[in-house]
Amino acid sequence: MVLSPSEIAARQRDERVDYEWSIDDARLVGTGGADARTDARAARFALHVVRDVLDEQAEAALVRSINAGGEWTPSQSGRRKQDFGPKVGFKSRRLSAAHFGGFPPYARALFERVCEACAGLDGFEAAEMAVLEYEESRGACIDYHIDDAWVWGDRIVIVSLLAPCSMRFRRGGCVVRVQLPARSALVISGEARAFWEHAILRSELRTTRLSVTFRELAPQLHGDRQHARAVRRLGELALRRRAPATSAHRVCGGWRRVPAAWRWAHAGGGRSAVVGLCVALTCISVATALAKRRGAC
Numbered sequence: 091m092v093l094s095p096s097e098i099a100a101r102q103r104d105e106r107v108d109y110e111w112s113i114d115d116a117r118l119v120g121t122g123g124a125d126a127r128t129d130a131r132a133a134r135f136a137l138h139v140v141r142d143v144l145d146e147q148a149e150a151a152l153v154r155s156i157n158a159g160g161e162w163t164p165s166q167s168g169r170r171k172q173d174f175g176p177k178v179g180f181k182s183r184r185l186s187a188a189h190f191g192g193f194p195p196y197a198r199a200l201f202e203r204v205c206e207a208c209a210g211l212d213g214f215e216a217a218e219m220a221v222l223e224y225e226e227s228r229g230a231c232i233d234y235h236i237d238d239a240w241v242w243g244d245r246i247v248i249v250s251l252l253a254p255c256s257m258r259f260r261r262g263g264c265v266v267r268v269q270l271p272a273r274s275a276l277v278i279s280g281e282a283r284a285f286w287e288h289a290i291l292r293s294e295l296r297t298t299r300l301s302v303t304f305r306e307l308a309p310q311l312h313g314d315r316q317h318a319r320a321v322r323r324l325g326e327l328a329l330r331r332r333a334p335a336t337s338a339h340r341v342c343g344g345w346r347r348v349p350a351a352w353r354w355a356h357a358g359g360g361r362s363a364v365v366g367l368c369v370a371l372t373c374i375s376v377a378t379a380l381a382k383r384r385g386a387c
C-alpha cells in the first residue's frame with residue numbers, strides 16, 4: 091500500500107508509544123500503553139546509545155568539515171545526503187565499488203572515536219559512511235524501514251549532530267521511542283536491527299540535525315565471488331588500512347578531491363590512455379619513416 095505524505099503524517103500523529111528507551115540505564119520504560127502482547131515483543135529489544143562521543147568543539151569542527159568537503163544531493167522525504175560507499179542496486183542486489191574513492195579525511199578520527207566509546211564494535215570494518223541532513227523547514231524525516239540485510243551487516247552505527255531527535259522502533263504494533271541527544275552514538279544490532287523497523291518523524295525534529303551512519307558489509311558478501319572485487323576495493327579504500335604515503339587521497343579524498351586526470355585513469359580510462367599513446371607513437375614513427383624516405387628520394 092502506498093500512502094500519500096498527508097496520510098503518513100496523520101498515521102504518525104496517531105501512533106501510540108508503548109515504551110521509552112531509557113538511555114542511561116539501557117532499559118525499556120512502559121508509557122502505560124504496553125500490554126502483555128507488546129511486552130512479549132519488547133522483551134528482547136536492546137540498544138546501545140552513548141552520550142557525548144564528541145564535545146561541542148569537535149562537533150562544530152566535524153560539521154564544518156562535512157559542509158566544506160562534500161556535495162549534498164537530495165534524498166527522500168526532504169533529506170539531503172552525502173554518501174561514501176559502494177553503489178548498491180537494491181532491486182538487482184548487486185554492489186559496485188568501481189567509483190569508490192574512500193571516505194573523506196575527517197572520517198577516520200570520527201570512526202576511531204566512536205569505536206572507542208561504544209562497546210561491541212570489535213572487527214567492525216566500515217564499508218559505507220552516509221551523512222544525512224534533516225532540515226526542519228523542508229519537513230525532513232525518515233519513514234519506517236529496516237536497513238537491507240543482504241548488503242549491510244548486523245551493526246549500524248549512527249552519530250547524531252547539532253540537534254536531538256527521537257527515533258522510533260516498531261514491531262508488530264509495539265512502538266519504542268529512543269531519545270538521541272546531539273553528539274551521541276547509537277549502535278543498532280541484534281533483534282532491534284533485524285526485526286524492528288525504525289523511523290524519525292517530522293514532528294519530532296525541531297531544528298536541523300545531521301547524522302553520520304557507518305555500515306559494515308553483510309558477512310555473506312565476503313564469500314560471494316560475484317562481489318569479490320567490490321568487497322576487496324571497499325576493504326582497501328575505506329578506513330581499514332592506512333594510506334600508502336604516495337596516495338593518501340585514495341583513502342581519504344573521495345573522487346571530488348582527486349585531480350580529474352587521476353580520477354579518469356583510475357576509473358578505467360588508464361587502459362584507453364595506454365592504447366591511445368601506442369597509436370600516437372606508431373603514427374609518429376610511420377610519419378617520420380615516410381618523411382625520411384621522401385628526403386632520401
Ligand SMILES: O=C(O)CCC(=O)C(=O)O
Nearest residue numbers: 222232237248288301303
Ligand atoms: O539519520 C538517522 O539517524 C537514521 C538514518 C537511517 O535510519 C538510515 O539511513 O537508514
Ligand SMILES: [Fe+2]
Nearest residue numbers: 235236237288
Ligand atoms: Fe535505517
